[in-house]
Amino acid sequence: MRKFIGLIVLVSVAGLLLLVGCKQxxxxxxxxxxxxxxxxxxxxHVFWKSIHAGAIKAxxxxxxxxxxxxxxxxxxxxxxxxESQIRVVEDFITSGVTGIVLAPLDxxxxxxxxxxxxxxxxxxxxxxxxxxxxxxxxFVATDNYIGGRKGGERLxxxxxxxxxxxxxxxxxxxxxxxxxxxxxxxxxxxxxPDIEVVSANQYGGATTESAMQAGExxxxxxxTPDGSGLTIDGIFCPNESTAFAMLRxxxxxGLAGKVKYVGFDSSDRLVKGLENGFIHGxxxxxxxxxxxxxxxxxxxxxxxxxxxxxIDTGSAVATPENMNDPEISKxxxxxxxxxxxx
Numbered sequence: 001m002r003k004f005i006g007l008i009v010l011v012s013v014a015g016l017l018l019l020v021g022c023k024q025x026x027x028x029x030x031x032x033x034x035x036x037x038x039x040x041x042x043x044x045h046v047f048w049k050s051i052h053a054g055a056i057k058a059x060x061x062x063x064x065x066x067x068x069x070x071x072x073x074x075x076x077x078x079x080x081x082x083e084s085q086i087r088v089v090e091d092f093i094t095s096g097v098t099g100i101v102l103a104p105l106d107x108x109x110x111x112x113x114x115x116x117x118x119x120x121x122x123x124x125x126x127x128x129x130x131x132x133x134x135x136x137x138x139f140v141a142t143d144n145y146i147g148g149r150k151g152g153e154r155l156x157x158x159x160x161x162x163x164x165x166x167x168x169x170x171x172x173x174x175x176x177x178x179x180x181x182x183x184x185x186x187x188x189x190x191x192x193p194d195i196e197v198v199s200a201n202q203y204g205g206a207t208t209e210s211a212m213q214a215g216e217x218x219x220x221x222x223x224t225p226d227g228s229g230l231t232i233d234g235i236f237c238p239n240e241s242t243a244f245a246m247l248r249x250x251x252x253x254g255l256a257g258k259v260k261y262v263g264f265d266s267s268d269r270l271v272k273g274l275e276n277g278f279i280h281g282x283x284x285x286x287x288x289x290x291x292x293x294x295x296x297x298x299x300x301x302x303x304x305x306x307x308x309x310x311i312d313t314g315s316a317v318a319t320p321e322n323m324n325d326p327e328i329s330k331x332x333x334x335x336x337x338x339x340x341x342x
Contacts (some may be wrong), residue, residue, distance in 0.1 A: 034069040034099070036298055037092040038291070041105040041129070041174075042079035042206070045240050046267045046336070047287050051127070053336035054291025055101070060339075062299060071295060072097065079241075080171060080206035082109045089113040093120050099302055101294040103128035107175035111135075123301055127294040129176035137301045140294045140311045142285045144176045147264065147315040148183025148238065154281035154317050155234045155262045156187075162194035163233030163260075166222070168215055168246055169203045170239045180238040180264060180283075198222070198232055204242040211245030219249060230259050240265035243282070247273045266318070266332045274323055274332075282318045284331040288339075289313050 038055045040048040052073050059071040072092075076084035085105055092100055093116055100117055102124055104110035111133045114124050118135045126136045129144075155165060167184060170177035181200070188195050202218045204211030222231050237243040243263030247270065250256040256273075262281040263270060273279035290313045301307050318328050336342075 032068060034067065034299065034302060035072060035097045036069060036099050036101060036295055037072045037074065037097045038101045038295065039085065039088050039092070039103065040073075040075040041085070041103045043075050043077055045079075046334070047240050047265050047285070048075070049340065050287035050334040050336040051103070051291035051294075053334070053339035054288040054293075055295045056291075056339045057288065058292045058295035058299075062296075067299070069299065075103075076105070078206050079105055079174075082106050082173075086110065086113050089117065093117050093122060096120075097122060099298045100124045101298055102126055104131050104175075105129070106173040107132050108173065123298070125294050125298045125301070127290055129174060130179070131175070138297045138307045138309055138311060140290060140297055141176065141313060142290070142315050143312045144179035145183040147283050147285070148180035148185075149187040150183075150315060150317050151180065151236055151238070151262050151264060151281070151283045152184040152187035152192075154283070154319070155236055155260060156192045156195060158260045158262075158280050159195065159234050161192050164196045164198050164231070165234035165236065166199040166202075166218060166232055167197065167236045167238070168211070168218055168242050169200070170242055171203050171205050177238045184236050184238070195234075204237075204245060206241070208241050208245045208248075211242045212249055215242075215246045215249040216253075219253070219255075228254070230255060232259065234260040235262070237261075237263045240267055240270070243279075244269055247278060250278065266334070271323075271332050274318060274320055277320060280319065282332070284316050284318055284328070286313050286315075286331060288334050288336065 040051055042048055055071045059069055062069045074088055100122055107130055110131060114133055115135050117124050124136045126139045128141050169181055202214055204214045224231060237246050256278040260280050263279055264283045266282060266284055270282060274282060293311060297307050316331060318332055322328050323332060
């Protein structure tokens with residue numbers, strides 16, 4: 001009887017050790033199945049499709065290395081739907097994904113969801129736009145302040161260092177565009193005393209439609225008496241939707257090409273505007289690389305390796321003169337369709 005009881009105890013201890021061993025294997029760096037949620041600010045703009053493409057590129061590369069990883073792409077439709085993005089994060093926490101790659105559409109509202117993810121042992125990599133928190137593994141993004149300064153430098157260059165300009169902002173709470181806007185204003189203030197910023201307090205909002213209305217309202221009091229021109233010399237817009245909306249406003253009112261105009265990001269229509277001479281500069285990010293590095297950085301972290309707290313994905317300025325250079329052309333026309341099978 002004692003031998004029988006002893007055998008039971010021995011089997012029980014062996015089973016417990018095996019279970020502990022399996023859990024250890026499922027721990028840091030040893031998860032067999034990685035489910036990485038990638039959550040953009042929105043899903044309609046070319047920029048976000050390019051982020052998605054980069055994430056899929058990373059997924060396919062990792063699978064080619066024998067790593068079982070799944071990228072799950074989900075985000076709000078519009079870039080002003082904070083509650084929707086919060087719910088997406090919360091749903092992924094509940095479903096127990098391995099990691100979250102997040103582009104927070106509000107640098108404050110997403111702090112608590114990110115904190116909750118980390119408390120549930122789900123690490124977070126932030127991409128594109130900053131967060132008022134340090135609870136993330138890494139921040140992978142353009143240096144947006146430097147990007148804004150580059151936009152200001154380009155506009156000042158084509159204005160010869162003097163004139164009157166306006167800026168149409170994006171929306172409050174978006175850290176990436178707020179940094180661009182500040183960079184733009186700072187470089188003009190620091191280096192170009194003969195450039196006057198006539199207006200810098202109008203917001204376009206999250207959609208092309210709202211930005212068009214804001215653009216029309218901004219330019220209406222700046223029209224010349226005969227309506228054929230503007231009393232300003234330059235315009236800056238800090239993201240794809242505001243840049244496209246302003247281009248449409250200028251085209252619809254017959255003002256395209258009559259004012260120096262610098263935008264941010266790329267799309268087919270913006271590239272066309274650059275070709276036509278309606279846009280004189282576009283500050284470009286590398287969204288495919290951003291999505292790619294977001295996922296790769298998350299995987300490096302999950303496997304227990306050190307990652308940098310801040311990773312700059314770079315920026316460049318496209319002009320009518322350099323837009324056909326290979327490196328600039330690649331940024332102007334990101335090949336997102338290749339990875340998304342569109």
